[in-house]
Amino acid sequence: MLTIGTLGKKTGTKVQTIRYYEEIGLMPQPGRTAGGQRRYDETQLDRLSFVRHARQLGFSLDAIRELLDLSDDPNRPCHEADAIARRQLIQVEQRMARLEALQKELKRMVHECSGGKSSDCRVLEVLRDHSECLTEHEEIGA
Amino acid sequence: MLTIGTLGKKTGTKVQTIRYYEEIGLMPQPGRTAGGQRRYDETQLDRLSFVRHARQLGFSLDAIRELLDLSDDPNRPCHEADAIARRQLIQVEQRMARLEALQKELKRMVHECSGGKSSDCRVLEVLRDHSECLTEHEEIGA
DNA sequence: GATTGAACCTCTAGTTGCTGGAGGATGTAG
DNA sequence: CTACATCCTCCAGCAACTAGAGGTTCAATC
Numbered sequence: 001m002l003t004i005g006t007l008g009k010k011t012g013t014k015v016q017t018i019r020y021y022e023e024i025g026l027m028p029q030p031g032r033t034a035g036g037q038r039r040y041d042e043t044q045l046d047r048l049s050f051v052r053h054a055r056q057l058g059f060s061l062d063a064i065r066e067l068l069d070l071s072d073d074p075n076r077p078c079h080e081a082d083a084i085a086r087r088q089l090i091q092v093e094q095r096m097a098r099l100e101a102l103q104k105e106l107k108r109m110v111h112e113c114s115g116g117k118s119s120d121c122r123v124l125e126v127l128r129d130h131s132e133c134l135t136e137h138e139e140i141g142a
Numbered sequence: 143m144l145t146i147g148t149l150g151k152k153t154g155t156k157v158q159t160i161r162y163y164e165e166i167g168l169m170p171q172p173g174r175t176a177g178g179q180r181r182y183d184e185t186q187l188d189r190l191s192f193v194r195h196a197r198q199l200g201f202s203l204d205a206i207r208e209l210l211d212l213s214d215d216p217n218r219p220c221h222e223a224d225a226i227a228r229r230q231l232i233q234v235e236q237r238m239a240r241l242e243a244l245q246k247e248l249k250r251m252v253h254e255c256s257g258g259k260s261s262d263c264r265v266l267e268v269l270r271d272h273s274e275c276l277t278e279h280e281e282i283g284a
Numbered sequence: 285g286a287t288t289g290a291a292c293c294t295c296t297a298g299t300t301g302c303t304g305g306a307g308g309a310t311g312t313a314g
Numbered sequence: 315c316t317a318c319a320t321c322c323t324c325c326a327g328c329a330a331c332t333a334g335a336g337g338t339t340c341a342a343t344c
Binding site for chain 1: 329331332339
């Protein structure tokens, strides 16, 4: 029987986050002591590990919910999980492409900074005039 | 004299977002018509363009506030802006490194998926057991 | 059995950067 | 002068947590 704190330590999750996962239905309601404290077992530890690992891979909580549903029912076809992972991969690759463009732009800004007064600052100048950009970077929000 | 809608179109910003920037003090309070509608001039258009461009480059609103302060005072030293841009560059590079690791892991998951039932799914299996990961990916939140 | 102190409980509110909607006023073209 | 697109304010909500207040419980030590 694990306390919520122990579960948190084992999975690298804050206690509040575990309670939050319970609140939104990602984690089941655990058993309680007579005094009302949560007690967990190995099954729940596994589930939380799964959730955390998927989060580290960048899956949204919604995607994780789908993956958990799949995982709970061993007869459902594998390609559903595969599709979710593929979607995630595409997102990751898109984000990388965008970051690469930004990196280029930022490097250029920083390298051209002369070290004088802000009125001559290359960084500020580039920000002022979008037309100076070498690369496209339209979408906001990584 | 530009309406808020025109300003939005010219900068690719939603009307609510402009009002939000005003609320948090990123944009100045514009003039108003007798009836209370906002009217903008070229200066404000430039400022909003600056903000949006910086957002596209991934700067936080706080960082943009700093950059705007610098920009407003031409005598302040350039290296402050440079430092902000450098910080941003480092963040971008860190994010890219993380995404690369995730991409690797996801590719591996997806390629090994056999197409059978979810009980044999490689994707779910990897998520279940972190020890199968080839790369490190600890932090959550891109 | 009593006491201590860490860890637990619920509840509320805040974070970032917006976005959407309700319900109503205004501005402009025909 | 009448449409009706656009504007106004205010409130609520999104993801995915995080932090804190104010109070209780558990387990170990004496």
